[in-house]
Amino acid sequence: MNQTETKNRTTQTTCPYCGVGCGVTVNQDSQGLAPVSGDQQHPANFGRLCVKGSSLHETVDHVDRLLYPTVLGKRSSWESSLNLVADKMQQVIQEYGPEAVAIYAAGQILTEDYYVANKLMKGFIGSSNLDTNSRLCMASAVVAHKRAFGSDTVPGCYEDLEEADLLILIGSNAAWAHPILFQRMAAAKQARPDMKVVVIDPRRTATSDLADLQLSIRPGSDAFLFNVLLCWLDHSNALDHDFIANHSEGFEQTLQAARASTPQSLQECAQQLDVDEDDLQTFFQWFTATDKTVSVFSQGINQSSTGVDKGNAIINAHLATGRIGKPGATPFSVTGQPNAMGGREVGGLANQLAAHMDFSGREVDRVRRFWNAPRVVTRPGLKAIDMFDAIKRGEIKFLWIISTNPLVSMPDADDVKVALAKCELVVVSDCMANTDTTAAAHVLLPAASWGEKNGTVTNSERCISRQRSFLSPAGEAKPDWWILSQVAQRLGFGEAFDYQHPADIFDEYSRMTGFENQGERDLDISGLSGLNHDQYDAMAPVQWPVNSQYPQGRQRFFDDHRFYTPSQKAQFIAIKPELPAPRSQDGSLIMNTGRVRDHWHTMTRTAKSARLAQHIREPYVDIHPDDARRLLLADGSLARVSNGRGEILLRAQITTNQRPGEIFVPMHWTSRYASAARMGALIDKSCDPFSGQPELKYTGVEAEPFPTAWQGMILSRSDLGAIPCDYWVYGLNDGCHGYEISGNQPLDSLQQWAQQILPDAEWLTLLDPDTHHMRLLAIVDQQLELVLFVHQDQAIGTRQWLIEQFAQTSLTTSERKALLAGRPLEGVVDHGRMVCSCFGIGENTIRAAVRNGCDAVDTLGETLKCGTNCGSCVPELKTIIRQETELA
CATH class of the missing domain: 2.20.25.90 (ADC-like domains)
Incomplete structure (x- = not known):
């Protein structure tokens, strides 16, 4: 490095x-x-x-990094690779037209990268087929904003979360997905205990720990809930009639639609939502009585076949009470990715043009003149699902994937794999070499990673921040904007893409936001144009807009009651709630998906950190005890979750946090990290008709036991790749690589495989085939090289102690015997499963402290430091305290 x-x-x-x-x-x-x-x-x-x-x-190490351009698996030069990409793109355009070219990018690239990709595709190539994985994240919120406000404007700011007297979290496990925002909320509630927090989510999560009230509503019923709320507000005379009359349109039609979908009695409403009637009434009363209300909505709302309507139902309740543009009173869409907002700014979705402009004739002409572009597109392109379907049909011949892994994250992911196999040229720009998607590419282009990238990102509250580089790019990696610009120059667009520095791109983008913008567009950062490279490098975080009216940025929109619709009034949207389509043809269980605390997306970055890998070692399925009994699933056993599209193997976790009939599966594990855990392969292509955002929270599946003869683990000094057994999961430990394994293969075949990997090792063996019990130790140069333990029922429990033995430089005879026995020597402590990743505090250590009198989170923090940094482990600490107290 x-x-x-x-x-x-x-x-x-x-x-x-x-x-x-x-x-x-x-x-x-x-x-x-x-x-x-x-x-x-x-x-x-x-x-x-x-x-x-x-x-x-x-x-930030170089392990698994893509270091050099490759073509068909062989190392190539940048010159040759870029020429190949440009020549193929040109050939496809000439033979099939520009719409046969597509780019699929990520909410993790920088705004400058996005801008260049969008300008190249929509201004010079003449194809609107540029979409990103933000389509899977927040596309429904974008459309809901535009329908209500006339623009994709997030009205509030993070301070509103702290100033609210009523905080509603809808489809958001912020404790794990947005931990720092969650800690700001938790600190606000601690400072003001009268502040009320409501969590609306079918399952109980770590975020529920903060809630005064949880509504575990029927999956997909959010729009119905907020329609009922709107009717309640009307009946309670809690509407802001002045705001409705003077600053909005469409209220009467919206109220009539809500009434049409709402039963007469609160009891019937509660039955349809499958929640307690008193809890429902409490929520409505709190909302009615609390002016300073913030409604945070995230993926649980967006990732739905009716996500746009759900977002608008939430916004309707805020407009009806005038709770927008005020401190502590706003609807607030929180994005999932670091620069999903930046992508929205520059047109990173197929149904956007650039700088919050769309496809009206006036806006197309404005973009054409600003870019001096020869082929500005005049209509939206294909959204993600439609794009991959078009590839499969042979309509798109050239695909460029930038910094994302659609073979894992897209719905019907195996069908996406089939589509890529039919594409004439698949180019992948990525920082990592070993992903499901890079394996399907013809050309791989090494991209700079975090620490090497220089540009800007925009967060959920519209705050633009600098991402500054502090490392030289690994190998021959290059910034995404440079790669795109080089291809543009080879296509003959050199003058328009002669960028020498990301500051040049940012300046052009900022000027574009102010071009012919007389206050008619929300996005205007023209006040940041003209920065030289030093000023750009020193730029401090600032919330847009930044212009002559708001030279220091603007915290909140719509405090002036001026919206970006033709009438400058907010628009109520009439909502007819619809539950997701029945999934009975796919299975009797509803599968929900989401994130875990310590991993991110498809783990290409977080899996490189040993401490992040220790919190949750395996992909799992949360299932209610009633369903587990019916399906004969034991806690900790392997479960096969399947439907007509595929199957995955997961570790069963039985919990009352799940509603009966519903399961939860995390999204992160890929073919690199598990034998069969790509949940996207099970999800169908149902999506919102307005936003094109897929339904990722409601998939019909079946679950059943996956019986195996044995299970165990492998610890190894080196990465072993895929393991030859039915089930395996890979994760990095501190000092070694680890695998959870299970299967029905003969143990002697597993032993032969291990010994073939290390033919010169000294082997210590304990084997009893009749009881499926095997222990293998490989010693190389007096050091532990590999541990393979297999049991009939479960793996060895003293795993952390075994991991620590890889640090030993020379093993004594007694230490070897202890290793083979799988038990630490007397006096050696096994700290157990990692709970507090920040300080490396294991479960056994925490339980011992609780038994010794640390009966509160604060005292645990004083004694062990756990829970005192990011706070993400606090809900688990409370659970351990409760469990130990019940056992006492």
Whole structure:
């Protein structure tokens, strides 16, 4: 690594994970990188970092990095690879037209990268087929905003979460998905205990720990809930009639539609929502009585076949009470990705043009003149699902995938794999070499990664932050904007893409937002145009707009009651609630999907950190006890979850946090990290008709036991790749690589495989085939090289102690015997499963402290430090305290 090129240097940059957009401080000296810390001055986090952000310095090594361009698996030069890409693109355009070309990008690239991709496709190639994985994240919120406000405007800011007297979290497990925002909410509630928090989610999550009230509504019934609320507000005389009359349109039609869908009695409404009537009434009463109300909605709303209507139903309730544009009173869509907002700004979705402009004749002409572009598109392109379907049909011949992994994240992911196999040329730009999607590419282009990238990102509250580079690119990796510009130049568009620095791109983009913008577009950062490279590098975080009217940025929109519709009034949207289509043809269970605390997307970054891999080692399925009994699933057993599209193998977790008839499966594990856990392969292509956002929260499946003769684990000094057994999961440990394994294969075949990997090792063996019991140890140069333990029922429990033995430089005879026995020597402590990743505190250590009198989270923090940094483990600490108290 090139970490010692710059000595004693401090860099302020931005976290590349969720949409919170936390500032990160990176210190370097002659020894390399120090552990990162939070930027004390950044307005998103004020120095706080979650465990993922705190581990960023552990993810910048070159392991698994894509270091050089490759063509058909062979190393190539940049010149040759770029020529091939440009020549093929040109040939496809000439033979089939520009619509046969497509780009599928990510909400993780920088705004400057997005801008260049969008300009190239929609201004010069003449294809609207540029979409991103933000289509899977927040596309429904975009459409809901545009229908209500006339623009994709997030009205509020993070301070509103702290100023609210009623905070409603709808389809958001913020404790795990947006941990720093959650900690700001938790701190606000601690400071003001009268503040009420309501969680609306079919399942109980870590976020529920903060709730005064949880409504575990029937999946997909959110729009019905908020329609009922609107009727309640009307009956309770809680409407803001002045706002409705003077600053909005469409209220009467919207109220009539809500009444048409609402039963006469609260009891019937509660039955349809499958919640307690008193709880429902409490929620309505709190909303009615509380002016300072913030409704946070996220993926549980957006990732739906009716996500747009759900978003508008929430916004309707705020408009009806005038709770918008005020401190502590706003609807608030929180994005899932670090730069999904930046992509929305520059036209990163197929149904956008650029700079919050769409496809009206006036806007198309404006974009044409600003770019001096020869082929500005005049209509939207194909959204993600339609794009991959068009590839499969042979209509799109050239696909460029940038920094995303659709073979894991897209619905019907195996069908996406079939589609890519039919595409004439698949180009993938990525920082990682070993993903499901890179395996399907013809051309791989190495992209710069976090720490190497220089540009800007925009978070969920419209705050633009600098992402500054502090490392030299790995191998021959290049920034995405450079790669795109080089292809543009080879296509003959050199003058328009002669960028030398990301500051040049940012300046052009900022000027575009102000071009012929007399206040008719919300997005205007023309006040940031004209920055030289030094000024750009020093740019402080700021919320857009930034212009002559708001030179220091603007916290909240719509405080002036001026919207971006033709009438300048907000629009109520009449909603006819619809539950998701029945899934009975696919299975009797409803599968919900989402994130876990310490991993991100498809794990290409977080899996590089040993401490992040320890919190949850395996993909799992949460299932209610009633369903587990019916299906004969035991806690900790393997379950096969399947439907007509495919099957996955997961570890069963029996919990009352799930509603009966519903299961939860995390999204992260890929073919790189598990034998069969790609949940996207089971999800169908149902999507919202307005936004094209897929239904990722409601998939019909069946579940059944997956019986195996044995299960166990492997610890290895080296990465072993796929394991030859029915079930395996890979994860990095501190000092070694780890695998959970299970199967029905003969044990002697597993033994032969291990010994073939290390033919010169010294082997210690304990084998009893009749009881499916095997223990193998490989010793190389007096050091532990590999541990393979297999049991009939379950794997060895003292795993953490075994992991620590890889640090031993020379094993004694007694230590070898202890290793083979799987038990630590007397006096050696096994700390157990990792709970607090920030400080490396294991479950056994925490339980011992609770038994010794640490009966509260605060006292645990004082004694062990757990829970005192990012706070993400606090709900688990409370669970352990409760369990130990019940056992006492």
